[in-house]
Amino acid sequence: MIDLLLAFLSTVGALAILFASIGILRMPDFYLRLSVTVKASSLGVGLLLICAAIMFPDDASVLTKALAIIFFLFITTPIAAHMIARAAYFIGTYLWKGTIVDELNGMYDKETHKLNSDPDAAIDKSTGPEDDQIADTEQETK
Amino acid sequence: MTLVNYFDYIILPILTISVILVFIRLWRGPSVVDRVIALDLIITIGIGIITVYSIRQNQKVLLDVAIILALIAFLSTIAFSYYIEKQKDD
Numbered sequence: 001m002i003d004l005l006l007a008f009l010s011t012v013g014a015l016a017i018l019f020a021s022i023g024i025l026r027m028p029d030f031y032l033r034l035s036v037t038v039k040a041s042s043l044g045v046g047l048l049l050i051c052a053a054i055m056f057p058d059d060a061s062v063l064t065k066a067l068a069i070i071f072f073l074f075i076t077t078p079i080a081a082h083m084i085a086r087a088a089y090f091i092g093t094y095l096w097k098g099t100i101v102d103e104l105n106g107m108y109d110k111e112t113h114k115l116n117s118d119p120d121a122a123i124d125k126s127t128g129p130e131d132d133q134i135a136d137t138e139q140e141t142k
Numbered sequence: 143m144t145l146v147n148y149f150d151y152i153i154l155p156i157l158t159i160s161v162i163l164v165f166i167r168l169w170r171g172p173s174v175v176d177r178v179i180a181l182d183l184i185i186t187i188g189i190g191i192i193t194v195y196s197i198r199q200n201q202k203v204l205l206d207v208a209i210i211l212a213l214i215a216f217l218s219t220i221a222f223s224y225y226i227e228k229q230k231d232d
Contacts, residue, residue, distance in 0.1 A: 021160035080219035083150040087227040088175040
């Protein structure tokens with residue numbers, strides 16, 4: 001019975017990790033890759049660690065370690081993803097060419113690195129399809 | 143099929159294929175930020191591989207390595223994004 005539970009949980013976890021890696025390979029631009037990767041890999045690793053906690057029931061240290069890793073991953077992965085996405089938008093990584101709206105357009109002050117939240121006070125807002133950060137061809141983000 | 147065989151022939155190959163797919167993105171990645179998240183995902187999958195291996199071998203000591211790897215993945219991504227954001231300032 002425990003074996004069946006372990007097999008089920010580890011299969012779901014491994015498949016979630018596999019979907020994350022297919023997503024990072026197939027998604028069309030950096031921001032979509034990031035959003036796929038973070039959620040699916042957190043779920044997969046969390047399920048595998050729960051497997052480890054079930055596997056050694058007589059040892060409290062394994063349960064503590066597994067819960068510590070899950071807690072740490074769930075706290076730090078969104079922070080890391082937020083910081084790398086912010087840096088990527090700052091250095092001008094292109095969005096996918098099918099992107100409808102880019103709400104961050106002109107909102108970052110390039111000198112002070114501050115985020116402006118009022119859309120009317122945007123700095124040098126780019127308007128044309130040539131000078132915005134949405135890619136013009138599929139090849140630029142592939 | 144025993145649980146050890148299941149881990150050997152199903153779970154660990156799936157995780158290995160995942161690492162190979164992410165490595166293709168690490169190899170091709172058009173910009174440096176793509177490579178950073180690919181590296182981060184490889185380390186995260188490494189935590190999963192270590193966990194499965196520790197279950198399969200009945201070695202609970204190996205989970206300590208997973209804690210250290212989780213720390214390193216977080217710190218490396220933060221450091222990369224910090225310096226990527228600063229690089230145009232000079």
